Amino acid sequence: MQRWKLTVEYDGRPFVGWQRQDNGPSVQQSMEEAVQRLSGEVVRVHGSGRTDAGVHALGQVCHFDLEKPFTGLKLRDALNFHLKPAPIAVLEVEAVTEDFHARLTSTGRAYVYRIVNRRAPLALDAGRAWHVTRPLNAEAMHEAAQVLVGQHDFSSFRAALCQAKSPVKTLDRLAVERQGEEIRVHAAARSFLHHQVRNMVGTLELVGAGKWTVDDVRRALDARDRAKAGPTCPPDGLYFLAARY
Amino acid sequence: MQRWKLTVEYDGRPFVGWQRQDNGPSVQQSMEEAVQRLSGEVVRVHGSGRTDAGVHALGQVCHFDLEKPFTGLKLRDALNFHLKPAPIAVLEVEAVTEDFHARLTSTGRAYVYRIVNRRAPLALDAGRAWHVTRPLNAEAMHEAAQVLVGQHDFSSFRAALCQAKSPVKTLDRLAVERQGEEIRVHAAARSFLHHQVRNMVGTLELVGAGKWTVDDVRRALDARDRAKAGPTCPPDGLYFLAARY
Numbered sequence: 001m002q003r004w005k006l007t008v009e010y011d012g013r014p015f016v017g018w019q020r021q022d023n024g025p026s027v028q029q030s031m032e033e034a035v036q037r038l039s040g041e042v043v044r045v046h047g048s049g050r051t052d053a054g055v056h057a058l059g060q061v062c063h064f065d066l067e068k069p070f071t072g073l074k075l076r077d078a079l080n081f082h083l084k085p086a087p088i089a090v091l092e093v094e095a096v097t098e099d100f101h102a103r104l105t106s107t108g109r110a111y112v113y114r115i116v117n118r119r120a121p122l123a124l125d126a127g128r129a130w131h132v133t134r135p136l137n138a139e140a141m142h143e144a145a146q147v148l149v150g151q152h153d154f155s156s157f158r159a160a161l162c163q164a165k166s167p168v169k170t171l172d173r174l175a176v177e178r179q180g181e182e183i184r185v186h187a188a189a190r191s192f193l194h195h196q197v198r199n200m201v202g203t204l205e206l207v208g209a210g211k212w213t214v215d216d217v218r219r220a221l222d223a224r225d226r227a228k229a230g231p232t233c234p235p236d237g238l239y240f241l242a243a244r245y
Numbered sequence: 246m247q248r249w250k251l252t253v254e255y256d257g258r259p260f261v262g263w264q265r266q267d268n269g270p271s272v273q274q275s276m277e278e279a280v281q282r283l284s285g286e287v288v289r290v291h292g293s294g295r296t297d298a299g300v301h302a303l304g305q306v307c308h309f310d311l312e313k314p315f316t317g318l319k320l321r322d323a324l325n326f327h328l329k330p331a332p333i334a335v336l337e338v339e340a341v342t343e344d345f346h347a348r349l350t351s352t353g354r355a356y357v358y359r360i361v362n363r364r365a366p367l368a369l370d371a372g373r374a375w376h377v378t379r380p381l382n383a384e385a386m387h388e389a390a391q392v393l394v395g396q397h398d399f400s401s402f403r404a405a406l407c408q409a410k411s412p413v414k415t416l417d418r419l420a421v422e423r424q425g426e427e428i429r430v431h432a433a434a435r436s437f438l439h440h441q442v443r444n445m446v447g448t449l450e451l452v453g454a455g456k457w458t459v460d461d462v463r464r465a466l467d468a469r470d471r472a473k474a475g476p477t478c479p480p481d482g483l484y485f486l487a488a489r490y
Contacts, residue, residue, distance in 0.1 A: 009365070009368040009369060010368045010369075011368050011369050011371075056369060058369070076364070076365065077364070080365055080366050084366075087368040087369070087371065088368055089365045089366045089367065089368040090365060091363070091365045118336070119321070119322070120254070120321065120325055120334045120335060120336045121325050121329075121334045122334065123254040123255045123256050123332045123333050123334040124254060124255075124256050124301060124303070124332070124373075126256075126332065128369075
């Protein structure tokens with residue numbers, strides 16, 4: 001038996017999310033079916049992080065075990081062949097030892113969130129970025145983001161359905177930068193609560209629009225109450241960037 | 246009567262191209278119908294450059310005349326409303342005098358061509374970039390591109406259907422740069438022949454792959470024979486970037 005680590009890119013729009021669900025196609029199911037088609041083996045593909053419906057990945061990491069021998073390059077090309085026409089691409093394949101686990105042994109995850117800040121609708125980026133029409137001050141958003149960096153109880157930014165044991169997480173980085181009409185929010189942590197990135201970005205947007213101050217963000221964090229922070233922003237702009245081991 | 250200059254973004258995939266044709270939806274037709282829906286006036290929308298089927302625009306420029314009075318901001322928002330659900334966005338609207346003509350008075354056009362150079366298929370950029378799996382040397386491509394810069398008879402890079410009076414054009418810029426797995430080719434000229442950018446990029450790809458030398462490109466140019474240059478690359482990676490006046 002060989003354990004394989006994969007780095008995967010996908011367009012989240014046609015999927016109910018990473019995880020297998022009864023209500024539609026998932027990335028996990030597409031990958032498990034592709035593995036079965038190429039090897040005849042029924043496997044469970046474990047992802048580094050679950051992404052929600054409509055959330056994209058530039059570097060999701062997952063693993064599974066195969067009895068049948070492959071080379072990494074052969075496995076990558078065969079998987080990409082069998083994944084068609086799903087918008088999923090296996091970028092890299094690496095043979096790893098059995099102590100590797102995409103979710104359990106990851107020591108860091110990184111996401112990027114794209115906002116296109118302009119009046120006109122999105123022709124090329126529809127479904128791939130959050131379209132915000134009111135003018136946003138990215139510097140104010142970045143300043144407010146620094147309130148959230150560090151170890152905190154993130155209950156105010158946690159989805160009701162979140163299954164994590166503790167709401168305490170350490171946010172390593174939350175950086176906001178503007179390039180022309182696009183604002184990117186970079187987030188990095190060992191792990192995140194469910195909807196944490198989207199709830200933080202939804203809150204920072206209020207700051208960018210001048211509706212909230214840095215102190216409002218601090219108060220929302222301290223309240224440890226989801227109702228006290230800003231709204232959950234849409235999945236469209238969220239990209240799973242990388243997982244570290 | 247007021248003449249309006251528009252800057253427009255579109256996803257070229259669902260269209261037969263910029264120009265009205267009998268065989269499917271065009272950007273021009275979508276825009277003319279949107280103008281008619283909002284104003285009741287039947288207009289001809291003139292584009293700065295015709296883009297082929299599948300070619301995108303980040304900054305196509307066009308103009309049309311309206312009897313009914315509008316403010317620029319109102320016209321932009323109303324056009325974007327009436328363009329839905331077509332993937333076309335009016336970015337800017339400017340009132341201009343009648344001596345402005347999107348095509349005839351343009352003094353420069355710029356395109357960018359995106360190549361994604363990797364083995365794995367494109368999940369997020371399918372239809373938006375040319376997927377080239379063999380490794381390309383972008384520096385060699387840039388060097389060869391400089392052979393094409395300047396005033397030349399571009400017959401070797403001209404589509405058979407090209408309606409330009411002369412094959413002589415002055416190419417102001419043809420720059421190739423790699424950022425990670427993406428190679429971008431920037432092209433700028435007063436005007437281009439039909440398929441000129443795609444035929445030049447198709448030729449440079451041969452250089453990047455090591456199949457052609459800089460001298461081969463020079464010989465292809467000097468031959469003034471379409472059969473002597475490289476293939477036409479796909480429309481997927483081509484973006485109309487800007488028009489200058």
